[in-house]
Amino acid sequence: MSQKKSKVRDHQIDPGRHGASHNGIGESIAKLFARSEAAVFRERADEASVSRIIERYCREPDVTTDIDLSALAERFNQSEVPTEPCDFADYLDYLAEHVVPHSVRTCSPRFIGHMTSALPYFVKLLGKLMVALNQNQVKLETSKALSFCERQALAIVHRLLFDFPEGFYAQHIQRRESTLGIITSGGTLANVTALLCARNFCLGPSNGFAGVEEEGLAEALDHYGYKGAAVIGSSLMHYSFEKAAGALGIGLRNIIKVPVDRDHRIELPALEQAIADCRARRERVIAVVGIVGTTETGAVDPLPEMAAMARKAGAHFHVDAAWGGPLMFSTSHRHKLAGIEEADSLTIDGHKQMYLPMGIGMVLFRNPHLAKVIEKQAQYVVRARSYDLGRRSLEGSRPGMALLLHAALNLLGRKGYEFLIDEAIRKTQYMADSLRARPEFEVLVEPAMNILTYRYIPEPWRERAAAGELTESDNRIINGFNERLQKIQRRAGRTFVSRTTLNTTRYGKAVPVVALRAVIANPLTGEPDIDYVLNHQLQIAATM
Structure with missing residues (x-):
């Protein structure tokens, strides 16, 4: 240029x-x-x-x-x-x-490796309006109309997922004592907020004990007769849960990661055993975490069964739907979210498949009063019984990003989002079919939505790969080849897919497999762009 x-x-x-x-x-x-x-x-x-x-x-x-x-x-x-x-x-x-x-x-139709996409044009225009208004959502005195606009946008998303009766939303949408959700700077803070609510609720005030917020985690566990606390989810939990464990005093060792099956869904017998083990060790299960759209492969956990196990254990059930939550708009694919309405809390990232700019996520609550367990007041900014959104938010000052969420819900609507989701999944299937038609590639995990993992197979190993007979030594050699291929592709700058390592494939759970990872969400990406990316990889491989 x-x-x-x-x-x-x-x-x-x-x-x-x-x-x-x-x-x-x-x-x-x-x-x-x-x-x-x-x-x-x-x-x-x-x-x-x-x-x-x-x-x-x-x-x-x-x-x-x-x-x-x-x-x-x-x-x-x-x-x-x-x-x-x-x-x-x-x-x-x-x-x-x-x-x-x-x-x-990230707007390039040939950038298909991360959860970042082209944006609708109105976001740029309304972004200027948002900056010019310069509202601070911490307090009504610095946001006024946009506080109510934010509550409305959250209620719309809440209704799409939880689908409570009309009267529920009429009662809670603008009720100052109710919190249907909280806007955050992203999915990480949404997950941290959810676990903070879960911790404070299950270790709250009781019989003269002031609660974990007031007295600390060690005192709370001692008061309730526990030796520790734990959060349980699959081995594919987002690393934000490790951040939460560190910040909340739970400890990284107490993030219990349960194995997944070949479809990358949590293994339910192993989850049940993990809960039983915690009970035997007198550890309080703070939360069970289900995933809708794992970062590596887009897999969806069996939410109904997980919800039942969490209820039986008296644990908070959180669903990390940062990536896959917007499938709620699709008539054809919404069934993949079965059980999401059973969540006590759930995370959605606006800057992923809601097609909003970086810097907006949200956590939603089944119980509109749950967030009261993290409420704070200050005489100079967030006062008791006020409309101030900062009372129940980990963040203090924050911009009016909810304006962009509110705009997208209206300017795209249910049908617009449905089209975007359906097209993304259709094009992912096109890419999977294209890979299967080329002997140079191997699809590693069947896509549940619009994330696809695959790899290049050098010619000497193709026959054995087709028969599923690669040895651990073979896979190590192929891993190194794919790692180098992806690095060369990234440095060249013409196209992009990302890279991850899968620990569960058809080759077993003890054989790490380096995977090329495509994320098909950009509406500008078409079949010719997908072909271009794959052909570019073939050109690179031919020179290696």
């Missing part, structure tokens, strides 16, 4: 003739905040410049440049703050030369 040369000295902005003098600093800074007619005119011109950069960026066919990472890092080695303000046009030139071209085009 050719760019106008920016005023850069050693990769820093040079204010040059546009830089403000010391005497004129006040006037220069005032112009950055002014809303005069001249300021509006200047802003429109700058917006046009930004739009041209965005347009050039999005039209480039490649995923990214092939610049060496160490060379790229060298461009950002300066650590002194500039003394003088620089001109916006100069700074934009700097971004256009050093940042934008070397970013990753």
Whole structure:
């Protein structure tokens, strides 16, 4: 991409003739905040410049440049703050030369390796409105209408998943004592929030004991007669649960990971045994975690059976539906979410298959009063019995991202989301069929939705791979080949799929298999793009 040369000295902005003098600093800074007619005119011109950069960026066919990472890092080695303000046009030139071209085009139809996609156009426009409003959702005094807008958006998603009667939502949607859900910065914080609620609820105040929040985990376990606490889920649980265990004092050793079957669903007998083992060790099961759309393969756990086991154990049942939750929109695929309505809490990521920008997730609660167990007040910001959303949120100040969720629910609607989900799954099946038709590739796990794992098989091993007769030594050699293939593909920048390691395949549970991982969610990705990615991999393999 050719760019106008920016005023850069050693990769820093040079204010040059546009830089403000010391005497004129006040006037220069005032112009950055002014809303005069001249300021509006200047802003429109700058917006046009930004739009041209965005347009050039999005039209480039490649995923990214092939610049060496160490060379790229060298461009950002300066650590002194500039003394003088620089001109916006100069700074934009700097971004256009050093940042934008070397970013990753997650909007590219040939970027099919991560859970990040192209965005609908209205997100960019409403993003500007959201920033201009600059609402702080922690408190009604700094958000007002957008607080109620956020509660409405959460209620809409809640209803899609839990489907309670109309009267339930009429009662709780704007009731200050009720919390149907909480907007977070992403799925990680949503999962942490869910486990915090679970911990506080099951180790709450009782018989003169002030509860785990007040007295700490060790005292809480002692009061209730337990020797420890545990969270149980499959071996494919997202690593955010390990973060939660560390933050909540549960401990990483007490995240109990249960084996999965060949479809990457949790093994129910093993789950039942894990719960029984906790009981025998006098460990309190804080939560049982089900997954709707594992990160590696998109598998869906057997939620109805897990919910029943959690209830029997007196444990909180949390469902991590960060990726797969939006299947709720699809008439054809919603059945894969059977049992999700039994969850006590569930996570959905807006910036995944809700097609929103990075920085929005949500946790939803079956019981609208559950979140009271994490409620906090402060006289200067979140007061008792107020509408302040910050009372029951781990985050304090946060932006009005709910505006974009509210917009997408209205501008895409149920039918729009259904189309996006159905098309993504259809194109994933197209890719799986294409791989099966090529002897060079092996599909490793049948896709449950729109994540597909596969690998390249070098020619000497194809016959044995087709017969399922590869040895552990064979797999180690093939693993190394696929790891190198993916690295070369990533560095070239033309196309992209990610890489993971599967520990459960048709080759058994003791044989790690390096997998190429495709995520088909971008509406711009078509069959020709999928073919292009696979052909690119074949071209790379031929040179190895």
